[in-house]
Amino acid sequence: MKTFALPLCLVALLCAWTPQARAAALEPFVATYDAWYEGRHAGDATMRVDHLDGSRWEVDLDIRGRRGLVGLARLNMGQSTVFDVSADGERYRPLTQRTVRKALFFGRQIDGVYDWDAGAAQWSGDVSKRRRDPVPLREGDLSALLINLAIIRDAEPGQTLNYRFVDNGRTREHVYRVADEAEIIEVGDLSYSALRVSRVDDGDDETLVWVANGVPTPIRILQRDADGDGVDLRLIEYQGVE
Template identity: 60%
Template sequence: MRPAVPLIAACVLATAALVATMPRASAQDAPAPNAATEATTPDQATSPSANAGMDEPRTLQPFVASYEAWYEGRHAGTATMQVVRDDAASRWRVDLGVRGDRGFAGIVNLNIEQSTVFDVAGEVYRPLSQATTRKAALFFNRRTTGTYDWRANTARWTGDVSKERRVPVPIEHGDMSGLLINLAVIRDAQPGATLQYRLVDNGRARDYHYQVSAEPESVTVAELSYRALKVERTNGGNDEMILWVADGVPTPVRILQREDGEDAVDLRLVEYRAAP
């Protein structure tokens, strides 16, 4: 087993890769999603309608999803992902929160929050602002914010970020934050497809390439069974990122980060529900 401290770094990496994203103050000001809609049940998750063919268009819809967070095969905490719509401003927000409540992650009270405000330009999810907060008792309390200026075509990060990553990053049409890439994978995954995105997040830009499996496969998470397409990042070197996408589910049913061939951070969907 690896030392305990890398758990923090691994969770941070997983959050940035989400993975999947506006300054936190804006996130707090936005209306909270209505949780009145019933969450999925095992029967709903395995029903034919929830696992039908993967060729129907997937439209962006508000949702709230809960995950179990695992590290090296051990349950380490929980995670929540949500997409919220602000009709008045014609904007959206995607949030991801990871909280450690078991093992070393629980001892240090690990808490990571990431958020992106974005709009939709045609079929493109266009980031406008991004924020990340990372806390662990007695270890660190760090916050970074990013702004995407589509008039100047640059993005800039401030806060607890190195001097090198404070330099404006040139951006181009189609660039996304880590959380937006996950939404794009949900939208774009089709059997056998090759997906290419450009990540601009935390003061740097990188190309991400993914390969979608030819057919859906069975995947069981939190006692729920899905037929899901496996989407693997193909240019990660020794760091692998794998997502499973099930038709009718607005968020990945599982997100796995592997390091040197071994499971590291593993987010497994517990439930999801639509939000207004």
């Protein structure tokens, strides 16, 4: 498989946000992140998007935490979603979903199938009994990983983005608010002009995603609660894959 890397110094210079900026059409890539937990560097992560065939694609996120870290279970996990893309690129529709949690003495795996003909999704494996029942589907439903890709596709200054999360037997309405203006995000020795996209859950939980013009993957993904920063993924580099 042939790959090419975009020099990060060049990427940083090219990422100034323009008012009408939108991400390019979906393309395969591999992105590497530093993983932080509660303010400490705790491991690394890889996000990957591959074109399978026809309109079918796959997105994967693998997070690897260092041994001995408290809360390691949150940082040793993998997720993947196979999905199809409409001809105009405006719809990502999940087909299958998998979550794997890795631990020293035990592991968990949950598999889901989105049956659009039947109009329902259902999960099996290490999923609680109350989440095994079929979940009715609506047009536009997305898995957690697809919401990240949809934000990159949709984010424009000042917009409100509405998505319905359907993942691991749960459904939830997600509302994201895009900042009016870009801000400078420091990633290692580099700076990006990026839009901050934020979602506040019921209570004090918050998810923040920063996206930069022309970059196919989030610059940073931060989940935090009233106690402070939780899982924090910070982009190191990305490569396009041909």
